[in-house]
Amino acid sequence: MPDDLINSFMTGPDENGRFGDFGGRFVSETLMPLILSLEAEYERAKTDPTFWAEMDFLWKHYVGRPSPLYFAERLTDHLGGAKVYMKRDELNHTGAHKINNVLGQIILARRMGKTRIIAETGAGQHGVATATVCAKFGLKCIVYMGAHDVERQAPNVFRMRLLGAEVVPVTSGRGTLKDAMNDALRDWVTNVRDTFYCIGTVAGPHPYPAMVRDFQSIIGKETRVQMQEAEGRLPDTLVAAIGGGSNAMGLFFPFLDDKSVNIIGVEAGGKGVDDRMEHCASLTGGRPGVLHGNRTYLLQDGDGQILEGFSISAGLDYPGIGPEHSWLHDVGRAQYVAITDREALEAFQLCCALEGIIPALEPSHALAHVMKIAPDLPRDHLIVMNMCGRGDKDIFTVAKHLGFDMKI
Amino acid sequence: MTRIDAKFAQLRAEGRRAFVAYVMAGDPDYATSREIVLGLPGAGVDIIELGMPFTDPMADGETIQLAGQRALAGGQTLDKTLQIARDLRETDDTTPIVMMGYYNPIYARGVARFLADARAAGIDGLIVVDLPPEEDSELCLPAQAAGLNFIRLATPTTDDARLPKVLTNTSGFVYYVSITGITGAANAQATDVGPEVARIKAQTDLPVIVGFGIKTPEAAQAIAAVADGAVVGSAIVAEIAKGRPVAEVLAFVASLAAGAHRA
Numbered sequence: 134m135p136d137d138l139i140n141s142f143m144t145g146p147d148e149n150g151r152f153g154d155f156g157g158r159f160v161s162e163t164l165m166p167l168i169l170s171l172e173a174e175y176e177r178a179k180t181d182p183t184f185w186a187e188m189d190f191l192w193k194h195y196v197g198r199p200s201p202l203y204f205a206e207r208l209t210d211h212l213g214g215a216k217v218y219m220k221r222d223e224l225n226h227t228g229a230h231k232i233n234n235v236l237g238q239i240i241l242a243r244r245m246g247k248t249r250i251i252a253e254t255g256a257g258q259h260g261v262a263t264a265t266v267c268a269k270f271g272l273k274c275i276v277y278m279g280a281h282d283v284e285r286q287a288p289n290v291f292r293m294r295l296l297g298a299e300v301v302p303v304t305s306g307r308g309t310l311k312d313a314m315n316d317a318l319r320d321w322v323t324n325v326r327d328t329f330y331c332i333g334t335v336a337g338p339h340p341y342p343a344m345v346r347d348f349q350s351i352i353g354k355e356t357r358v359q360m361q362e363a364e365g366r367l368p369d370t371l372v373a374a375i376g377g378g379s380n381a382m383g384l385f386f387p388f389l390d391d392k393s394v395n396i397i398g399v400e401a402g403g404k405g406v407d408d409r410m411e412h413c414a415s416l417t418g419g420r421p422g423v424l425h426g427n428r429t430y431l432l433q434d435g436d437g438q439i440l441e442g443f444s445i446s447a448g449l450d451y452p453g454i455g456p457e458h459s460w461l462h463d464v465g466r467a468q469y470v471a472i473t474d475r476e477a478l479e480a481f482q483l484c485c486a487l488e489g490i491i492p493a494l495e496p497s498h499a500l501a502h503v504m505k506i507a508p509d510l511p512r513d514h515l516i517v518m519n520m521c522g523r524g525d526k527d528i529f530t531v532a533k534h535l536g537f538d539m540k541i
Numbered sequence: 542m543t544r545i546d547a548k549f550a551q552l553r554a555e556g557r558r559a560f561v562a563y564v565m566a567g568d569p570d571y572a573t574s575r576e577i578v579l580g581l582p583g584a585g586v587d588i589i590e591l592g593m594p595f596t597d598p599m600a601d602g603e604t605i606q607l608a609g610q611r612a613l614a615g616g617q618t619l620d621k622t623l624q625i626a627r628d629l630r631e632t633d634d635t636t637p638i639v640m641m642g643y644y645n646p647i648y649a650r651g652v653a654r655f656l657a658d659a660r661a662a663g664i665d666g667l668i669v670v671d672l673p674p675e676e677d678s679e680l681c682l683p684a685q686a687a688g689l690n691f692i693r694l695a696t697p698t699t700d701d702a703r704l705p706k707v708l709t710n711t712s713g714f715v716y717y718v719s720i721t722g723i724t725g726a727a728n729a730q731a732t733d734v735g736p737e738v739a740r741i742k743a744q745t746d747l748p749v750i751v752g753f754g755i756k757t758p759e760a761a762q763a764i765a766a767v768a769d770g771a772v773v774g775s776a777i778v779a780e781i782a783k784g785r786p787v788a789e790v791l792a793f794v795a796s797l798a799a800g801a802h803r804a
Contacts, residue, residue: 149675159644159671161600163696163721166703305606311597318599323722325698423645423671424597436618437649439596 150339155456229522256448257289259333264298334377335455338426349383402471413442493522559770567617585798593642630663666690725775758800
């Protein structure tokens with residue numbers, strides 16, 4: 134559909150959970166009744182001032198919101214073009230944007246009387262956020278994590294255990310994030326009556342993509358206000374990294390109808406987006422299919438078998454992407470690009486050196502794209518990149534790639 | 542009338558319950574799998590459920606997950622799965638074949654092309670785990686229009702208010718999932734299942750077949766006794782996984798069929 138035929142990009146999804154042809158509710162019958170009751174509960178909560186009052190209180194006093202919008206002056210000087218701002222969601226409690234969404238889902242779970250929370254995690258940030266909020270509310274928490282990720286994200290595994298969560302290493306399939314999501318879904322089907330599945334990204338069956346987006350939209354809402362205060366106008370370009378796409382959707386959504394705002398999602402290009410498929414760029418290197426409850430762009434072979442993604446960043450290592458991104462891609466409202474591991478590692482180091490901020494490998498991808506475009510943009514061009522997570526968890530991975538011996 | 546309808550008419554006339562067997566196409570390899578499928582009618586199987594391997598079988602337990610992985614590692618494709626059905630049809634034109642699996646491999650082929658290929662291969666019905674009634678326009682309605690049965694799963698969480706939605710557009714039979722869980726997990730209990738089957742039968746004239754958690758001839762008998770038939774999948778697949786010779790696998794299937802037929 135051409136751009137000018139759409140009145141608003143902010144009305145989705147429709148009553149069937151569709152963003153255009155994407156999204157939907159592709160789940161087994163056992164889960165359908167629960168999905169429908171979750172949708173009803175979320176619809177009630179959305180218009181309930183007491184729900185948002187509780188969210189706002191916890192966002193402020195527990196998470197530490199609003200996160201700053203920070204002008205990266207030395208980075209800007211170094212790049213010599215556009216003014217680069219960072220939305221500092223890595224300063225949130227637990228060190229990433231994930232907790233914005235977890236709080237919302239756990240409050241909903243409590244409203245629904247669910248006592249057992251399950252989650253999947255890749256890099257471990259969503260798992261840590263879920264374990265954190267469960268500890269705060271005294272809820273039982275089980276986190277499914279691919280065995281491979283358990284190995285490369287050991288600090289987060291220990292954090293989750295300290296917080297009282299049970300971490301289940303997933304060995305089914307190939308033991309990655311998508312397999313962790315499969316095992317979480319299997320747990321949910323088995324324990325559907327008392328269990329709430331806290332999904333970490335804007336994917337899964339309706340209403341998850343919309344619900345997670347709404348919770349993460351606090352990022353973009355704050356950015357609007359803060360940029361108004363700083364520069365007296367809207368930003369010109371938004372840049373965010375995309376695995377499933379929740380930090381990006383959170384930044385982008387409040388700006389979708391501001392046509393002057395250029396929106397760019399950055400996928401993980403791994404070793405390069407080509408026929409070897411050693412990447413996680415679902416939009417740049419995949420095609421539409423159905424997985425984990427929704428239709429979206431997926432990495433798959435000709436027979437519809439799902440392929441493993443590949444990225445240096447465990448948080449981007451997912452063969453799909455949120456359905457709303459697929460729609461924004463197809464209607465042309467947002468642009469999607471890929472950044473390789475090598476480029477992300479360079480951006481990681483530059484950010485440390487110039488700004489004194491150790492970024493997670495996920496936003497390092499966004500930063501790498503900023504480094505590509507900023508030099509050619511005018512000095513009054515305002516870029517906001519989403520610094521969606523801090524890099525403490527990644528220093529071991531980075532050290533390995535840089536050939537630094539971490540043994541003490 | 543499809544082969545499924547004809548089969549149930551015949552079973553009703555003979556006063557027998559149906560025994561339905563599930564195997565994963567291509568497990569442990571194409572040739573062995575083909576030999577097993579071709580032997581199922583002779584082992585007393587009334588309806589064959591032919592599993593379509595998928596990388597991400599989110600409703601399946603470990604046994605069937607691993608079967609799918611073995612099949613895919615052996616190079617199983619949708620075309621090869623359809624070939625097994627075609628081969629069976631050369632000698633058997635009455636035993637219904639129901640393809641069971643997940644939507645993406647079907648979607649990847651294209652629904653219209655898939656339905657034409659399935660019809661041509663002698664497939665009679667489809668069970669697609671991740672297509673609830675809310676997504677009927679995707680495959681269910683086109684499949685029925687193409688003359689294939691679309692068999693829906695009803696589960697313990699499908700309450701009376703929702704049941705009509707599940708039964709609408711279901712044809713062939715209703716597959717009642719005996720437990721809230723994945724395949725091959727908990728044991729189905731006839732005392733739980735009986736009232737649930739009665740609840741479904743109060744709203745439909747379609748036969749109700751029960752699956753999930755049935756592992757022995759005794760269980761097949763007990764469950765079939767309170768329904769129109771029983772499905773066994775994981776227990777058969779587990780025998781195949783042990784590398785048993787085809788004759789032994791088929792002997793085990795025959796013992797399950799005899800159990801269900803005693804009901």
